[in-house]
Amino acid sequence: MSPQCTVRTGTLVGVQTVPVDVEVEVGPGLPSFTIVGLADTAVQEARERVRAAIRAAGFDMPNARVVVNLAPGPLRKHGTGFDLPIAVGLLAATRQIPHSVRTGSTAVGELSLDGTLRPVPGMLAFAMWCRDTETTLIGPDVVATNVAIPGLDYRAIRGLATLKNGLPAPAPESALTRGERAEECDFADVAGQDGVIRALTTAAAGGHNVLLVGPPGSGKTMLARRVPSILPNLSDEEILDTALVHSVSGHDESHVLAGQRPFRAPHHSASVAGLIGGGSPPRPGEVSLAHNGVLFLDEMPEFGPAALQSLRQPLEDGVVSLIRAEGRLRFPARFSLIGAANPCPCGYLGEPSGRCTCTPSIIQRYRGRIGGPVLDRIDMQCHVGRPDPKELVNAGKGTPSAVLRDIVQAARERADARGLGPTARLAGATLISACSMCDATLRELQHLARAQMLTGRGVTRLLRVARTLADLDDADTVGLDQLHEAMSYREPA
Amino acid sequence: MEDRFELVRGTADYPEILEMTPSPPAVLYGRGDPAGLRPGLAIIGARRATPTGIDVTSTLASWAASAGYVIVSGGAYGCDQAAHRGALSVLGVTVAVLGCGADVAYPASARALFDEIVMGHGVVVSEHPWGTRPQPWMFRKRNRIIAGLAAAVLVVEAGLPSGTFSTADAALAAGRTVLAVPGSVLSPHSRGSNRLIREGAIPVTDASDLRDELAGLLGPPRDALTPCEHVGGERSRDPVLSAIRATPGRPDDVARDLGTDVVSVIRALGRLERENLVARHYDGTYHATAPR
Numbered sequence: 138m139s140p141q142c143t144v145r146t147g148t149l150v151g152v153q154t155v156p157v158d159v160e161v162e163v164g165p166g167l168p169s170f171t172i173v174g175l176a177d178t179a180v181q182e183a184r185e186r187v188r189a190a191i192r193a194a195g196f197d198m199p200n201a202r203v204v205v206n207l208a209p210g211p212l213r214k215h216g217t218g219f220d221l222p223i224a225v226g227l228l229a230a231t232r233q234i235p236h237s238v239r240t241g242s243t244a245v246g247e248l249s250l251d252g253t254l255r256p257v258p259g260m261l262a263f264a265m266w267c268r269d270t271e272t273t274l275i276g277p278d279v280v281a282t283n284v285a286i287p288g289l290d291y292r293a294i295r296g297l298a299t300l301k302n303g304l305p306a307p308a309p310e311s312a313l314t315r316g317e318r319a320e321e322c323d324f325a326d327v328a329g330q331d332g333v334i335r336a337l338t339t340a341a342a343g344g345h346n347v348l349l350v351g352p353p354g355s356g357k358t359m360l361a362r363r364v365p366s367i368l369p370n371l372s373d374e375e376i377l378d379t380a381l382v383h384s385v386s387g388h389d390e391s392h393v394l395a396g397q398r399p400f401r402a403p404h405h406s407a408s409v410a411g412l413i414g415g416g417s418p419p420r421p422g423e424v425s426l427a428h429n430g431v432l433f434l435d436e437m438p439e440f441g442p443a444a445l446q447s448l449r450q451p452l453e454d455g456v457v458s459l460i461r462a463e464g465r466l467r468f469p470a471r472f473s474l475i476g477a478a479n480p481c482p483c484g485y486l487g488e489p490s491g492r493c494t495c496t497p498s499i500i501q502r503y504r505g506r507i508g509g510p511v512l513d514r515i516d517m518q519c520h521v522g523r524p525d526p527k528e529l530v531n532a533g534k535g536t537p538s539a540v541l542r543d544i545v546q547a548a549r550e551r552a553d554a555r556g557l558g559p560t561a562r563l564a565g566a567t568l569i570s571a572c573s574m575c576d577a578t579l580r581e582l583q584h585l586a587r588a589q590m591l592t593g594r595g596v597t598r599l600l601r602v603a604r605t606l607a608d609l610d611d612a613d614t615v616g617l618d619q620l621h622e623a624m625s626y627r628e629p630a
Numbered sequence: 631m632e633d634r635f636e637l638v639r640g641t642a643d644y645p646e647i648l649e650m651t652p653s654p655p656a657v658l659y660g661r662g663d664p665a666g667l668r669p670g671l672a673i674i675g676a677r678r679a680t681p682t683g684i685d686v687t688s689t690l691a692s693w694a695a696s697a698g699y700v701i702v703s704g705g706a707y708g709c710d711q712a713a714h715r716g717a718l719s720v721l722g723v724t725v726a727v728l729g730c731g732a733d734v735a736y737p738a739s740a741r742a743l744f745d746e747i748v749m750g751h752g753v754v755v756s757e758h759p760w761g762t763r764p765q766p767w768m769f770r771k772r773n774r775i776i777a778g779l780a781a782a783v784l785v786v787e788a789g790l791p792s793g794t795f796s797t798a799d800a801a802l803a804a805g806r807t808v809l810a811v812p813g814s815v816l817s818p819h820s821r822g823s824n825r826l827i828r829e830g831a832i833p834v835t836d837a838s839d840l841r842d843e844l845a846g847l848l849g850p851p852r853d854a855l856t857p858c859e860h861v862g863g864e865r866s867r868d869p870v871l872s873a874i875r876a877t878p879g880r881p882d883d884v885a886r887d888l889g890t891d892v893v894s895v896i897r898a899l900g901r902l903e904r905e906n907l908v909a910r911h912y913d914g915t916y917h918a919t920a921p922r
Binding site for chain 2: 329332335350351480486496500519520522525528581585618623624625
């Protein structure tokens with residue numbers, strides 16, 4: 138029987154790792170190198186990289202007929218991570234490295250022509266799969282810090298040559314080391330926007346989505362960028378979930394691993410696939426990259442209607458389900474949405490200069506572009522005005538983000554203690570009972586609903602915000618104060 | 631289509647008051663009850679009015695309409711529509727003069743309002759034949775009919791420059807009285823009306839001002855005009871309300887002027903909005919309204 142060897146590796150389907158067996162047979166016949174098993178172009182090109190890397194590392198490329206089979210056969214394989222398992226299989230089959238190298242381990246990595254190993258997107262996904270299945274992961278040493286998750290046996294190798302003497306010793310097991318959160322943006326730098334900061338604090342505390350409306354230059358982007366700094370610290374599990382998405386889409390996940398919440402601000406020309414995920418192979422979109430963080434949509438009415446409507450599912454469920462020929466993929470997408478819009482197409486509505494030339498019907502059409510179904514999922518609207526120039530001298534004297542974060546954290550703990558899930562998702566009878574309003578407050582609510590012609594959803598949004606305001610006040614019941622304040626975060630009539 | 635009528639100049643039904651203007655229309659096409667085309671009070675103002683402007687317009691219109699005077703205005707967003715709504719709220723008679731055909735709903739969202747005017751013994755009229763589509767130049771020309779059908783023209787809120795001025799000019803050319811509601815010297819939305827006052831328009835600040843002028847021009851009121859005094863209501867002890875009445879603004883502005891924290895200002899404004907004492911504009915500023 139001709140020499141054979143099987144090496145375990147994996148391929149990514151969405152953010153999941155699916156195990157793949159790389160079977161290498163070195164048999165008699167004309168010298169050739171064939172890869173079978175639904176491999177895409179990048180995998181086919183592994184032949185040239187493997188051949189060169191084996192020679193460069195000082196091994197011999199067998200002068201025989203080499204067949205590589207990637208099993209299971211029907212699964213589409215893509216990417217360059219198969220270089221290392223193919224090379225390991227080939228070297229083990231020809232007894233140039235000990236067979237023990239491959240037993241019980243999973244190998245992932247791209248080879249360069251000189252035999253050194255490069256990382257591939259999704260190393261963290263492979264690491265988490267290996268941790269869960271208690272196998273050893275062999276991979277490049279340059280990503281050692283990014284895949285250092287507790288309970289994982291990671292063997293970092295510089296290149297193929299390292300394997301001559303068998304596997305290196307495991308890296309010392311490390312806990313997730315989180316430095317102090319070093320946020321670059323702080324609310325302390327913002328002057329004269331206390332009203333908006335109050336709204337954003339409320340949104341952060343209750344997980345509410347919020348739309349900022351204001352003229353250009355009023356600081357909408359600047360304010361939104363600071364929201365991650367007042368969100369509570371990520372838990373270890375959240376860190377891994379979030380970093381996983383960044384890892385499989387080839388983004389640098391080190392910031393997330395350091396405990397920073399993601400802030401994603403896609404341009405308004407973003408496509409549906411770019412926003413919610415897609416492509417071939419399907420990759421996570423911006424909503425998933427914003428998982429456990431903030432998705433900021435600047436110039437929200439300028440986004441394509443299809444792109445905006447595609448946000449409905451992730452806003453509702455916290456996940457994106459993509460149905461593709463290969464099957465159904467799920468990407469996590471639990472994010473806080475912050476939208477920004479100008480008050481009118483020219484942006485100058487309400488300025489004392491009277492520069493605005495938009496007619497009421499144009500303004501209405503512009504506002505209508507976001508669309509009711511998405512607006513229904515935005516609990517709060519807030520106006521951002523240009524701050525008074527007198528206030529700018531007070532920059533740096535505002536409330537620091539760390540203080541606001543403690544307030545948010547306290548309110549969230551209060552909401553969690555109810556055990557009803559995030560306030561922004563409460564509805565119906567649960568919401569009413571969570572608010573535990575007295576008769577006078579209930580009457581006021583009924584009056585507001587009638588006078589302001591609130592719909593059922595309108596009342597729900599009002600109460601959710603009021604409930605969060607009561608949490609910020611450390612109050613068990615929603616009172617008139619909270620109700621009246623919540624009123625001011627509605628869209629104006 | 632039985633509610634339609636056409637009045638030709640020179641016939642008995644043609645409104646007499648229009649004959650006394652520099653260039654009366656040859657034919658008036660209208661829907662509704664032609665008896666509504668008696669001398670009235672024109673109430674006009676900007677399309678992009680502030681909540682205060684909208685509110686003052688409808689309050690003054692409802693006062694005058696409940697005293698039995700006919701209200702005349704255009705069909706545009708903002709002050710025009712607010713004037714009709716104010717009159718309709720007290721079942722008064724109101725006349726909408728359109729720049730397009732009298733059976734064309736422009737702006738389209740005003741269709742229901744025009745139907746309501748017709749059903750309430752009011753009139754929707756135009757000098758253009760049935761079905762005429764709106765053109766920009768028609769509206770300036772139409773303004774002379776608004777002024778012509780009225781004994782007095784009341785300008786509520788007008789900025790500078792403003793189309794409202796062409797109606798005021800037409801009113802002067804036809805020898806009508808021009809009244810104006812003064813506004814804050816800081817408000818760009820009132821710059822035009824304040825200027826009219828400086829140039830000789832009669833300021834209207836409360837019900838008795840309006841009653842005295844209308845009684846002199848159109849005869850005594852049917853009912854005693856609601857003795858409700860000042861448009862702005864009683865003096866208030868609430869510092870937030872006083873601040874908004876003095877200068878419309880955002881919660882941050884008010885908090886800075888009063889030296890308090892922004893949360894208590896937001897809450898106070900929410901309560902005042904619920905009490906209909908202030909209203910939020912869609913640029914985020916709060917404006918005082920007329921109490922009811």
